[in-house]
Amino acid sequence: MSVTTEAFKPDNSWRESSWRHLASRPRQPSITRAGDNERLRWRVVFAMAAFGMLYAVLAGRLVHLGLAANGDDMRTAGAASAVAAARPDIVDENGEILATDIKTASLYAEPRRIVDADEAAEQLSLVFPDFDRERLRRDLATNAGFLWLKREITPDQRRRVHELGLPGIGFVSENSRFYPGGPTVSHILGAVNVDNQGIAGIEKYIDDSGLADLHQAGFATEHGLEPVKLSIDLRVQHAVRSELETAMGKYTAKAAIGIVLDVKTGEVVGMSSLPDFDPNIPAQALDKDRLNRATVGVYEMGSTFKTFTTAMALDSGLVHLNDTFDASKPLRISGFTIHDFHGKHRALSVPEIFIYSSNIGTAKMALECGIPMQQEFLGKLGLLDELRTELPEAGAPLKPREWTKLSSVTISFGHGISVSPLQTAAAGAALMNGGYYIPPTFLPRDERTAAELSRRVVKPETSADMRKLMRLNVLKGSGRRAAVPGYRVGGKTGTAEKVVNGKYANDKRRNAFLSAFPIDDPRYLVLVVIDEPNPEKPGLPATAGMNAAPTTAAIIRRIAPMLGIKPLLTDPEEDLATTIAAIE
Structure with missing residues (x-):
């Protein structure tokens, strides 16, 4: 029986029949209604809104968790930003840095994150033995979000705390003020508080001049602040302070003050008041003995005031250099007796009254001028009102409530009125520079600006006469120990007895020497008070004459070359003869 492969062929006739059937059916047209489009659009909108809400919930949850975990960190960062606000560098006139910012770490805690307050307090107390452990434990056991533990810690302390690995303990990087010279310029620079805000001296002046407003506005950045330049010459400042320290040790003194002033511009080139403080250790500034005696302290300046009385008398035209006054016997005024310390017991010329520092002769010149003229003259010299400079620290003069004849006499030789040393220096400079009072400043100032700020207080001839008298006093009078070979120095001594329990004590003095150099055409004034x-x-x-004068000489000897004043080879005897001839 034969089998052919055709018997196994699949019968696909039914598929062909089906396709023909479907193909023969009439097609139905595609119909889209307007309502279906609207429903589709709303479905898309709802889907987008649902997804948006979902993302918003997720984002809100993340923010909530972040705030719950780090809310205090954010507040800490805000606080750190405030306290870490940068300050400009302060530099001297030569660009030497006097104050700058450095980065330090401060330690804080987040008590709610502390796992074991007892352990944390114990571990931290090992690093900071000054911590009150029990109090720290109580603070860390609270649910507070943020707590300062210690500001401005050392790198070693930071390392040791970091190695403890305590949860809830962290660090904030802050700007901290650093003074490379330590106490050298302390009373001028002042100090800042723990938040790097100026609280004294030039530091406070900077804040009051707009830095605080810039900080609040967020414009004071690390790299956007120009240095603040001072008129101070750090070399001169160091020399002044060094010589004052030597003098305090040599004469076992309680305190000392030194001022170097440019008589043509009013710039303070150097100013030191000892004892001073290290601004890197602000707590030292709280010591009452470390106040800035140069601007805050007001004192009876003794016979240095005879410089002003003599200038007043000469400038008035009522007294001339060749006039004489009887100083042969004490002067009786309102039941009080005025004596000379080393009286000559004879009539004295005006130059002799000055170089022998005669109280009697000076008092009689003041009486010749009268009280109204004396008040007006001292007022023109800025000695009756508080002196305002860039330094916020200033002392107001102490003057008589009632300016009597006795007051006029005692004020003529520096008793009965108290002024600051810087006031005395500024007034003295006016008598040396041709007769112009120039307000002192701690910022750079050129001579043109100084001229615009100045006011004439004495005639040029009076200034010239006073320079001659100052030079004569160093050559022949009480200021001989202020002489410096090669430099023509002029000056006036002042020895003032201090008031103790309402009475003048003859064993406690405050001595001063007011000087200028080179005296022919003075550029700098130096005032020393011991x-x-x-x-x-x-x-x-x-x-x-035995302490303030030689200290002044030591200062001038050191600073004159620094300031570019060239020495002159002069014969003291020839110089004396020339000076006396000029006066006569």
């Missing part, structure tokens, strides 16, 4: 000096050796007096 508080309660003792004799250098037993048997020697402790007057200004």
Whole structure:
């Protein structure tokens, strides 16, 4: 039986028949209604809104969790931004840095994150033994979000705390003020608080001049602040402070003050008040003995005031250099007796009254001028009102409530009125620079600007006469120990007895020396004040000529070359003869 392969072929006839059937059916047209489009669009909108809400919920939850976990961190960051606000560098006139910012770490805690407050307090107390452990434990056991533990910690302390690995303990990087010179310029620079805000001196002046507003507005950035330049010459400042320290040790004095002033511009080139403080240790500034005696302290300046009385008398035209006054006997005024310390007991010319520092002769010149003229003259010199400079610290003068004849006499030789040393220096400069009072400043100032700010207080001839008298006093009078070979120095001593329990004590003095150089055409004024000096050796007096004058000479000897003042080879005897001839 034969079998063919055709018997096994599939029968696909039914498929062909089906396709023909379907193909023969009439097609139905596709119909889309407007309502279906609208429903589709709304479905898309709802889907997008649902997804948007979902993402919003998720984002809100993440923010909530972040705030719950790090809300205090954010507040900490905000606080850190405030306290870490940068300050501009402060530089001297030569660009030497006097104050700058450095980065330090501060330690904080988040008590709600502390796992074991007892352990954390114990571990931290090992790093900071000054912590009150029990109080710290109580603070860390609270549910507070943020707590400062210690500001401005050392790198070693930061490392040790970091190695403890305590949860809830962290660090904030802050700007901290650093003073490379330590106490050298402390009373001028002032200080900042723990938040890097100026609280004294030039630091406070900077804040008051707009830095605080910039910080609040967020414009004071690390790299956007120009340095603040001062008129201070760091070399001069160091020399002044160094010589004052030497003088305090040499004469076992209580305090000392030194000022170097440019008489043509009013710039303070150097100013030191000892004892001073290290602004890197602000707590030292709280010591009452470390106040800025140069601007805050007001004192009876003693016979340095005879410089002003003599200038007043000469400028008035009522007294001339060749006039004489009887100083042969004490002067009786309102029941009080005025004596000379080393009286000559004879009539004295005006130059002799000055170089012998005669109280009697000076008092009689003041009486010749009268009280109204004296008040007006001292007022023109800025000695009756508080002196305002960039430094916020200033002392107001102490003057008589009622300016009597006795007051006029005692004020003429520096008793009965108290002023600051910087006031005295500024007034003295006006008598040396041709007769112009220029307000002192701690910022750079050129001579043109100084001229615009100045006011004439004495005639040029009076200024010239006063320079001659100052030079004569160094050559022949009480200021001989202020002489510096090669530099023509002029000056006036002042020895003022201090008031103790309402009475003048003859064993406690405040000595001063007011000087200028080169005296022919002065450029710089130097004022030195030494508080309660003792004799250098037993048997020697402790007057200004014995301590304040030689200290001034030591300062001038050091700073004159720094300031570009060239020495002159002059014969002291020839110089004396020339000076006397010029006066006569």
